[in-house]
Amino acid sequence: MSKPRVGWIGLGNMGKPMSTRLLEAGYPLTVYNRTAEKAKELVSKGAKLASSPKEVAEASEFVFITIADSKSLIEVCLGKNGVIEGLKPGGIVIDHSTVSPEASLQVNEAVEAKGCKFLRAPVTGSTVLAAAGTLGILCSGDREAYEKTLELFKILGKNQFYLGGGEESRYMKLALNIMVGTTCQMLAEALVFGERAGLNWGQMLEVIAGSAVGSPLVNYKAKPLTNRDYTPAFTTRLMEKDFDLALEIARSMDVSLPITALTRQFLASARATGKGELDFSSLVLLAEEMAGITQ
Ligand SMILES: NC(=O)c1ccc[n+]([C@@H]2O[C@H](COP(=O)([O-])OP(=O)(O)OC[C@H]3O[C@@H](n4cnc5c(N)ncnc54)[C@H](OP(=O)(O)O)[C@@H]3O)[C@@H](O)[C@H]2O)c1
Incomplete structure (x- = not known):
């Protein structure tokens, strides 16, 4: 069976090693980073570079996000050429950033309105564990979407916790x-x-x-x-x-x-x-x- 198409937005200290693991596990990967320069290494390994979060969402069944804060989460999701504009029904958006429950709820509403699911999945552990795939993943959101994403979470983390249907993981x-x-x-x-x-x-x-x-x-x-x-x-x-x-x-x-x-x-x-x-x-x-x- 062919592997699902995966997208990654935000290639900072965490996003780069985490997305690299999915690419190296054979998942077709489309990436976006505000500063495109930081995507070079992943592109050289076979990732496709997108020019906006929208383009990532258009190309992907699973859209992962690791960006700085609540404000940037809102920007990359709800802003012009954001994730929401590119989502197709059935898609799953997974946010690994540490953001406020309010921002998270706002994004969830917009994702749900597109017929998609939003998993709040902040991580424990830092860059070394990210590269080794031994992070802890704290997930809340739709249970079925969590089960579907589990095979990917297992590549990123050693321990996965499902904490509830809402903002529990935040x-x-x-x-x-x-x-x-x-x-x-x-x-x-x-x-x-x-x-x-x-x-x-x-x-x-x-x-x-x-x-x-x-x-x-x-x-x-x-x-x-x-x-x-x-x-x-x-x-x-x-x-x-x-x-x-x-x-x-x-x-x-x-x-x-x-x-x-x-x-x-x-x-x-x-x-x-x-x-x-x-x-x-x-x-x-x-x-x-x-x-x-x-x-
Ligand atoms: N580092 C850790 O050990 C760790 C562990 C657990 C959780 N976290 C959380 O994970 C998230 C990412 O952390 P990190 O350490 O990877 O941070 P980082 O290295 O500072 O990277 C931040 C990322 O966010 C992007 N970004 C910031 N503002 C943006 C905006 N307005 N629009 C689009 N992109 C924007 C940056 O793009 P540019 O490259 O263009 O600046 C970069 O890709 C944070 O919420 C952090 O709290 C980090």
């Missing part, structure tokens, strides 16, 4: 990122504390990674931090976006998130001091600066 993803960001701030403070006391940097990271607090997240970050490598897997700017989403929703639900709110201030400060496009682990750099430590 909330789940933000709950996780609250923990990722606050954990990183705690790590930053512990490291700077030890550094000022004269401990060996690399050894500190080795001890922390192998201890009871050495979560998979801490272990992923241990090596780059040892090398003081802040090449972005997930940028400070995008982490700040997720904290804003979580805090806004929490306010609307009368839930107080004091540690999240405080950590958000460090993210803002990191961005304001030129670390917005670095990995969010540059919270460590900020903590060093705040302690007057320079390398």
Whole structure:
């Protein structure tokens, strides 16, 4: 049986490795990225380049999206030459981005109006897991569409979770990122504390990674931090976006998130001091600066 035609919109840090996996698994792939340059590698491997999200939707039975935020999701879906204009009845649109439930709901209504289905499928894990196909996929939306997409999800992720028929996965993803960001701030403070006391940097990271607090997240970050490598897997700017989403929703639900709110201030400060496009682990750099430590 021939494989279904797949489209991918947004070839950033996540979209590129994820879409590459589908291409390498033999799915005919059409791609679009606002900055076309970033599509070059995929095109050289056999993907077809589209000139708009509309063109991707016209060419595909499954349309995957990995773009920055709520605003860009609305733009690529509902804007001029957007996904909605190109969708054919029966199509499935899968959004892996981390966006607000409101934006998601708006896109869902437009997709449904075209006789198609919209899966909200934010992912857990970063670029290394994306390339290895071991992400966690948190999906909510139409159950039947989820079952149809499962064979593709299995190429992208090791664990798939079906969380419900609506926006459940949006909330789940933000709950996780609250923990990722606050954990990183705690790590930053512990490291700077030890550094000022004269401990060996690399050894500190080795001890922390192998201890009871050495979560998979801490272990992923241990090596780059040892090398003081802040090449972005997930940028400070995008982490700040997720904290804003979580805090806004929490306010609307009368839930107080004091540690999240405080950590958000460090993210803002990191961005304001030129670390917005670095990995969010540059919270460590900020903590060093705040302690007057320079390398
Ligand atoms: N990186 C991670 O570890 C990670 C993990 C889980 C979830 N996520 C989420 O996944 C999404 C993508 O993350 P990423 O790290 O891949 O981000 P990224 O590297 O910054 O890529 C963002 C993508 O969005 C596109 N984009 C931004 N604004 C746009 C607009 N107005 N119209 C069209 N395209 C637009 C960019 O196009 P250009 O190339 O033209 O700028 C690029 O393709 C985000 O929602 C993020 O929160 C990321």
